Amino acid sequence: MVENAGTEQSAAPAERIPFMQRLLDNPFLLLFLGVVIPTVIYILWGVMEIAQIPLMK
């Protein structure tokens, strides 16, 4: 453990990858966003509005 800690301390600090870069390099996170956003804003919201239309009596 001590040796490992020493090794980590001696290594150069890794360059922090910006958030946008990490987002753009993650295809499955993009896939999640690309499916969830239109599903919520377009389909679910729209279906909720249609469901609230009163039925003809």
Added chain:
Amino acid sequence: MANTAVGTGVIGTLATKFRTCPATGLQVDLAAQRLIKANAVAAVVFLAIGGLFGLMVALTRWPAVHLLSSDMFYLVLTAHGLDVLLLWIIFFEMAVLYFASAVILSSRIAAPRWGWVAFALMVVGGVMTNVAVLQGDSSVMFTSYPPLQAQPHFYLGLILFAVGALIGCFIFLGTLVIAKEEKTYEGSIPLVTFGALTACIIAVFTIASGAIILIPTFLWSVGYISNIDTLTYKLVWWAMGHSSQQINVSAHVAIWYLIAAVTVGAKPLSEKVSRTAFLMYILFLQLASAHHLLVEPGLSSEWKIVNTSYMMYLAVMGSMIHGMTVPGSIEAAQRKNGFTRGVFEWLRKAPWSNPAFSGMFLSLVMFGFLGGISGVVLGTEQLNIMMHNTLYVPGHFHGTVVAGTTLAFMAVTYLVVPLIFQREIIWPKLAKWQPYLFGLGVAGISLFMMGAGTLGVSRRHWDNAFTDALLPYNYPDVASLMMGLNGLSAIMAATGGALYVVIVVGSILFGKKVDATNAVSALGPMPKKVVQEAVSKYGSAGTWHLPGTYVLVAIFFGSFVLYYFVNWKYLSELWPMQ
């Protein structure tokens, strides 16, 4: 021939049969190559069939010709929409996905056998739906709104086709994972592959939406479900129907970058900016589906405006970014190639005789000016009321899907044939003119349909004269002129389309084999290293000295603003304020 020889080598960690492309130096997995060929051929077959149907539609709507009977008109119009809007486009997009992953990343393709399963499902589904339409009992239009009901195999064919396409999307994603694991590229994926990823993500949403609505509709057609709510159907169907066209936008923008890279060695002006523009597509482009529902009384203005205005404008901004960065990257590359005189030498001396370049540039210009501007107008709730369900709508989407996507796909075919089929293009002089012929024809179709739509001519209507109507109505005479010009434009576009099919099929069958000795004549003069760097490596052009592009962008913005406000002027005349 030495460097085109096929060998069993190692890409990553697994033994794979591959060849080295003489023009780009990329490693091409032969399993991916076969899948690309199969999907591209199927695409061209359905383009030929669907294009012929399109010509028949235009000749019927031309009052002086009025080619088809009413029954045949609606049958042919249904088949036209299916064959060109879904089958041609999505088969070609499967080829693009496999190319942008396996070939550009020099990776082995994931699960090639599943690729053949996907292909078989798509072919069976496509043929089944066509058969259903041609049998005559499924003339329900591309949209197939209930209570119109088609034969069960119409819906089943669409479902099989969608499942096949979904498998293709996951093969693309799997190939990205393999390429990363096996370190066939360093850092981020290239921009062209990122554009294809955007198309893939939108495709997954599109196909899932299609499944959600088409499976119950299929069950309704066989009698297991008693009723399909029309408005819910419209809402969910358009998440497929319009989003499928957003797959096209992402794919053809990726193709613009690809063609610019191969033909003039263009690198993106800024990788970050172009990727952010694609991110805008991923997050917001599908929401534009709502513009088909802008006159539905059951949906609130909040839902309509959030989806079409607030969110759609973010996606439009993405398109406008690409509209600047693609010509900008070409200008940057051309200036680097030595064309530095004046504002436009880079454009004048661009390779206009290369059909890949000319097709790409025409696609770029027409997508922006015809399809893009009209799309924003149609997506504005207040303005939409003037054009809703008129011929303006097909005028708009012929500007996006045909002038934009189809022309871009045609253009890239002139690279795919030598790169993947390894054949030279036959009849290069005819090929040089093909994009202009098709492009001008389609521009005419788009403009004249939009013109007729502005005069109130309805879409999807067999008889412009309303001869059977109880209440007589006549469109203005100039509407007939517009429909005649639309018919002439359709003949020109069909001629260009037929030329494309003949040249491509002829090249595949009879073209001279491409190897290291004739790669330059087949693809263009750009050095292999430049092309490889531009296509398959992350990196920006590193300059913003683009005076010509700034002038072009200013012209576009001027036209956009002018046209947008002219339509508000029309609206004020429609409902004058007292």
